[in-house]
Amino acid sequence: MSQSLRKLYTIIFVREGTRVLLGYKKRGFGQGRWNGFGGKVESGETVKEGAVRELKEEAGIDVPHQDVEKVADLEFTFEGEKTLMHVHVFLAQAFTGTPTESEEMRPRWFSVDELPFSDMWPDDHMWLPVVLRGGKVRAAFHFRGHNDILSQRVEEVDAF
Numbered sequence: 163m164s165q166s167l168r169k170l171y172t173i174i175f176v177r178e179g180t181r182v183l184l185g186y187k188k189r190g191f192g193q194g195r196w197n198g199f200g201g202k203v204e205s206g207e208t209v210k211e212g213a214v215r216e217l218k219e220e221a222g223i224d225v226p227h228q229d230v231e232k233v234a235d236l237e238f239t240f241e242g243e244k245t246l247m248h249v250h251v252f253l254a255q256a257f258t259g260t261p262t263e264s265e266e267m268r269p270r271w272f273s274v275d276e277l278p279f280s281d282m283w284p285d286d287h288m289w290l291p292v293v294l295r296g297g298k299v300r301a302a303f304h305f306r307g308h309n310d311i312l313s314q315r316v317e318e319v320d321a322f
């Protein structure tokens with residue numbers, strides 16, 4: 163895939179013991195689904211900086227960069243569309259601030275054993291449990307629309 167059609171995105175999950183902070187996407191891409199916090203990486207910032215920025219903007223939460231770890235590398239393509247979404251997924255284990263609703267996201271804590279997968283992207287149950295138990299995942303999913311997965315590749319990796 164030529165580089166120009168690859169777009170960089172981030173998702174960051176905040177974990178505190180057996181619970182994980184998700185946000186309900188109120189508008190835009192992925193609206194109506196629970197997800198980590200994230201979005202496009204802006205020019206002039208690293209993907210990790212982008213993840214930390216989005217968490218602050220979308221949920222009012224601050225995480226120190228040293229407590230933010232890369233846990234998954236995902237690629238999403240959509241039938242009939244040229245762009246490839248390259249999503250860098252991060253996990254933060256320490257944070258400051260109180261989760262606060264924003265225009266984009268309504269934050270809520272979930273038990274890691276009771277994630278709302280029926281209200282999340284259909285690929286998430288294939289990789290999120292792995293990263294929440296300390297694993298690292300490289301995966302690619304080819305979608306028809308936003309609900310049907312036509313093909314997928316999911317592998318656990320030792321390190322990024």
Ligand SMILES: Nc1nc(SCCc2ccccc2)c2[nH]cnc2n1
Nearest residue numbers: 171172173191197200201238283285
């Ligand atoms: N969990 C998850 N997230 C995304 S998009 C995340 C990146 C993003 C993009 C645009 C706005 C905000 C956030 C997915 N796409 C297909 N499956 C998926 N699973």
